[in-house]
Amino acid sequence: MESKTKNWVSEIFPEIIKSSLLVYLILLLLLIIAEIVSPGFLSFLHLGNVLRQASFLGIVAIGQTFVILTGGIDLSVASIITLTNVVSAQIMNGSNENLLLALVTVIAIGAVVGLANGSGVCFLKIPPLVMTLGVGSVVQGIALVYSKGAPKGYAAPLIRFISNEKIGGLISGAVILWLILGLLTIVVLKYTTFGRNVYALGTNVIAARYAGVNITGVTLCTYVLAGIMSALTGTLLVGYTGTSFLDAGTTYTMNSIAAVVVGGTSIIGGRGGYGGTIAGAIIMTIIGSLLTIVHIPEAGRQIAQGLIILCLVLIYGREKTRG
Amino acid sequence: MKYILEMKKINKRFGGIQALQDVDFSCFKGEVHALVGENGAGKSTLLKILAGLYQKDSGAISFNGKAVEFKNPQEAQRAGIAMVYQELTLFPDMTVAENIFLNQEPCNRWGLINQSEIKRRVTELITKYNIDLNPDDLVGYLPIAKQQMVEILKILAREPELIIFDEPTSALAKEEVHKLYEIINALKKNEKTIIFISHRFEEVFAIADRITVFKDGKFVATVLTRETNQDMLIRLMVGRPLKDIFPKKLVQATKKIIFEVKNLNVKGKLSDISFQIREGEVLGIAGLQGHGQTELLKALAGILPKDSGDFFIKSKPVSIRNPIDAIQAGIAFVPEDRKTQGLLLNLTVRENIALKSLYLRQILNFILLDKEREFVNRLIKELSIKAHSCEQQTVNLSGGNQQKVVLAKELGIKPRVILFNEPTRGIDVETKQELYYLMRQLANEGSIVIMVSSDLMEIIGMSDKVLVMYEGKISAELTKENISEENIMRGAVGIA
Numbered sequence: 001m002e003s004k005t006k007n008w009v010s011e012i013f014p015e016i017i018k019s020s021l022l023v024y025l026i027l028l029l030l031l032i033i034a035e036i037v038s039p040g041f042l043s044f045l046h047l048g049n050v051l052r053q054a055s056f057l058g059i060v061a062i063g064q065t066f067v068i069l070t071g072g073i074d075l076s077v078a079s080i081i082t083l084t085n086v087v088s089a090q091i092m093n094g095s096n097e098n099l100l101l102a103l104v105t106v107i108a109i110g111a112v113v114g115l116a117n118g119s120g121v122c123f124l125k126i127p128p129l130v131m132t133l134g135v136g137s138v139v140q141g142i143a144l145v146y147s148k149g150a151p152k153g154y155a156a157p158l159i160r161f162i163s164n165e166k167i168g169g170l171i172s173g174a175v176i177l178w179l180i181l182g183l184l185t186i187v188v189l190k191y192t193t194f195g196r197n198v199y200a201l202g203t204n205v206i207a208a209r210y211a212g213v214n215i216t217g218v219t220l221c222t223y224v225l226a227g228i229m230s231a232l233t234g235t236l237l238v239g240y241t242g243t244s245f246l247d248a249g250t251t252y253t254m255n256s257i258a259a260v261v262v263g264g265t266s267i268i269g270g271r272g273g274y275g276g277t278i279a280g281a282i283i284m285t286i287i288g289s290l291l292t293i294v295h296i297p298e299a300g301r302q303i304a305q306g307l308i309i310l311c312l313v314l315i316y317g318r319e320k321t322r323g
Numbered sequence: 324m325k326y327i328l329e330m331k332k333i334n335k336r337f338g339g340i341q342a343l344q345d346v347d348f349s350c351f352k353g354e355v356h357a358l359v360g361e362n363g364a365g366k367s368t369l370l371k372i373l374a375g376l377y378q379k380d381s382g383a384i385s386f387n388g389k390a391v392e393f394k395n396p397q398e399a400q401r402a403g404i405a406m407v408y409q410e411l412t413l414f415p416d417m418t419v420a421e422n423i424f425l426n427q428e429p430c431n432r433w434g435l436i437n438q439s440e441i442k443r444r445v446t447e448l449i450t451k452y453n454i455d456l457n458p459d460d461l462v463g464y465l466p467i468a469k470q471q472m473v474e475i476l477k478i479l480a481r482e483p484e485l486i487i488f489d490e491p492t493s494a495l496a497k498e499e500v501h502k503l504y505e506i507i508n509a510l511k512k513n514e515k516t517i518i519f520i521s522h523r524f525e526e527v528f529a530i531a532d533r534i535t536v537f538k539d540g541k542f543v544a545t546v547l548t549r550e551t552n553q554d555m556l557i558r559l560m561v562g563r564p565l566k567d568i569f570p571k572k573l574v575q576a577t578k579k580i581i582f583e584v585k586n587l588n589v590k591g592k593l594s595d596i597s598f599q600i601r602e603g604e605v606l607g608i609a610g611l612q613g614h615g616q617t618e619l620l621k622a623l624a625g626i627l628p629k630d631s632g633d634f635f636i637k638s639k640p641v642s643i644r645n646p647i648d649a650i651q652a653g654i655a656f657v658p659e660d661r662k663t664q665g666l667l668l669n670l671t672v673r674e675n676i677a678l679k680s681l682y683l684r685q686i687l688n689f690i691l692l693d694k695e696r697e698f699v700n701r702l703i704k705e706l707s708i709k710a711h712s713c714e715q716q717t718v719n720l721s722g723g724n725q726q727k728v729v730l731a732k733e734l735g736i737k738p739r740v741i742l743f744n745e746p747t748r749g750i751d752v753e754t755k756q757e758l759y760y761l762m763r764q765l766a767n768e769g770s771i772v773i774m775v776s777s778d779l780m781e782i783i784g785m786s787d788k789v790l791v792m793y794e795g796k797i798s799a800e801l802t803k804e805n806i807s808e809e810n811i812m813r814g815a816v817g818i819a
């Protein structure tokens with residue numbers, strides 16, 4: 001076992017860099033641009049803020065990476081985040097004692113919604129795009145009904161600490177959680193039978209089925225994972241803002257997909273990995289914050305953001321298909 | 324006679340591999356020229372260079388007396404060179420007619436696609452070459468052999484001067500192969516030049532005027548078909564004569580029955596299939612394409628759900644409802660189409676070979692990578708798969724080597740039963756021989772070997788027992804001296 005851990009550690013990091021060198025270069029470039037546009041961007045304080053925000057997106061994007069690698073897509077993550085945001089705030093109601101209950105509840109919610117998504121895709125053969133869009137709409141509706149349009153409750157001190165407080169001025173608890181989950185994801189994708197099957201499924205369903213890959217099991221797992229990761233983010237966001245909102249999750253569907261794709265994972269599945277998504281999540285966060293800093297109005301921000309994503313994917317997509 | 328095509332000193336490197344080295348190749352106008360050689364010899368690479376799909380590193384090409392340099396397939400097509408690829412390039416959701424005229428649709432004066440004109444021209448093509456196709460059928464629903472014909476028509480619609488076929492018959496049934504011969508003869512009458520790659524000798528001798536042999540990326544010889552024979556070709560290809568392509572059959576089957584199928588039924592596909600295999604026997608399944616052979620294998624492999632029927636391995640009943648059950652029971656299945664059913668083309672050779680037997684090398688779902696590499700490298704060596712390394716993308720292997728990767732993946736589960744569907748499609752004669760000996764060895768060691776093949780020589784050469792299928796039923800069961808071309812054909816048309 002000893003030699004194996006060493007084996008992994010020495011393999012994982014070069015692997016991340018090698019398979020997603022380009023996206024890390026883009027990240028570096030973006031940081032330089034950010035520093036030029038807004039001097040002080042590269043300060044410890046600011047980078048800490050960027051990382052803190054990226055962690056929420058990064059965690060959602062874990063689930064999205066799994067789903068997209070199998071050839072699916074999850075458009076319901078935004079609604080799951082919103083629902084779990086509202087529910088967990090109400091259960092916590094400002095007290096650490098309720099935190100565990102809140103966590104268990106939202107994880108269950110995430111899992112159930114994911115299971116619904118996966119079942120629709122596997123058993124009813126509904127295309128993922130349609131299925132998750134529909135489920136997302138239902139879940140958003142439930143959030144509305146549950147909160148009666150006016151979300152109540154506020155963050156428990158512990159979750160507020162985890163999401164907000166930066167240990168050593170740079171790393172928040174949420175970032176540490178992201179780091180741990182992210183590394184686990186990379187290990188699972190690369191070193192487990194489950195991970196291998198995810199790629200197999202996304203590359204060629206028929207060949208995968210013939211080779212004994214449990215298509216239904218793997219698909220269900222990825223959607224459930226996506227649901228749970230969204231639920232985690234939903235809860236962490238309560239800590240970040242202190243309370244809950246009915247549009248807490250809105251931007252996360254588009255941004256998580258963008259993070260995955262900018263990170264070099266093929267939108268049709270089978271190629272890529274989480275190593276790139278990490279950079280993708282940071283890039284998406286930086287773009288968002290940069291556009292806020294330079295005082296572009298909301299409409300302009302959205303347009304600029306869309307165009308930047310398209311450019312990145314174009315640069316990256318070109319590179320990938322050539323191989 | 325004058326050369327229409329001359330390729331001189333062509334070189335091409337892929338990473339560490341010299342795929343072509345100072346290769347010369349020329350064709351006369353109006354001839355049928357066969358290109359043969361072992362898997363990975365560089366045949367496809369040379370012709371892909373000619374068709375503009377790959378760029379040569381150095382060398383010169385002249386076509387119709389002019390020096391040419393094709394940067395992409397469109398340029399080659401404009402010059403009159405077209406290639407029918409080893410891989411199908413059709414769009415499954417479009418009709419036969421739409422596929423054939425894709426990107427060269429005739430337009431009306433408003434610039435809109437003229438559907439009736441397309442249909443008229445496709446019908447004209449279909450009748451001209453006398454092919455059994457309906458212009459309105461969706462390509463995705465056609466069997467692979469028919470799709471291959473569409474692929475060929477698509478090329479002919481452009482009326483090229485020189486037509487390249489890369490293993491056109493590997494996916495065709497006997498009837499379609501003959502159709503293809505007719506098409507080639509018709510083209511030849513029209514002074515078109517044809518180059519084709521093939522691993523099937525009977526076909527090379529049936530239609531080629533001249534034959535060029537490659538070995539390890541080098542030109543070996545060009546010979547006149549009428550001045551050569553199979554043994555000589557093999558010697559040129561392999562570098563030495565090959566004796567006894569097929570291993571010795573069983574002298575006398577034992578009494579011991581090791582595999583049995585009772586009353587297998589799949590609605591509309593298979594009815595009342597029962598048979599037994601004795602220890603050491605290789606079972607061949609023959610018949611015309613589409614009479615249930617593939618379905619039978621799929622039912623045994625758990626891919627096609629059965630309505631009724633029982634399987635017994637060594638007298639013990641095995642319950643198989645899906646591919647996972649089949650693997651657990653030790654049943655391996657080599658599917659007929661490696662691209663769509665066998666391989667994960669974008670993934671590495673290692674990931675492909677390991678895929679089916681991951682469960683053998685894991686602890687708590689964690690893959691034991693060292694073991695995996697060792698396992699994969701051992702199979703690569705055993706089957707002599709030509710790849711830069713086990714980390715090469717499968718899509719970049721030569722066709723025959725891809726087939727070996729599929730085989731390696733199946734052998735990885737240490738199967739008790741191996742179902743082969745067209746196992747030698749696209750593999751060279753030496754590898755064929757190795758595979759036949761491997762099958763025999765597996766049978767001798769107590770594995771159950773079942774092979775579906777449309778190659779009669781292969782069925783006759785390998786099988787101790789032959790089942791012939793007709794309309795989803797077994798129409799003849801042949802053993803020993805009864806295994807003959809005539810008896811098989813009688814069964815295949817249902818008059819046994």
Ligand SMILES: Nc1ncnc2c1ncn2[C@@H]1O[C@H](COP(=O)(O)OP(=O)(O)OP(=O)(O)O)[C@@H](O)[C@H]1O
Nearest residue numbers: 337342362363364365366367368719720721722723
């Ligand atoms: N795109 C590519 N990238 C890397 N290597 C390649 C590529 N295409 C071919 N090769 C390598 O070049 C060599 C020649 O391949 P080629 O496909 O020309 O063989 P072939 O003679 O057509 O064999 P087969 O009969 O198996 O189809 C092989 O070693 C193959 O792995």
Ligand SMILES: [Mg+2]
Nearest residue numbers: 366367721722
């Ligand atoms: Mg080839």
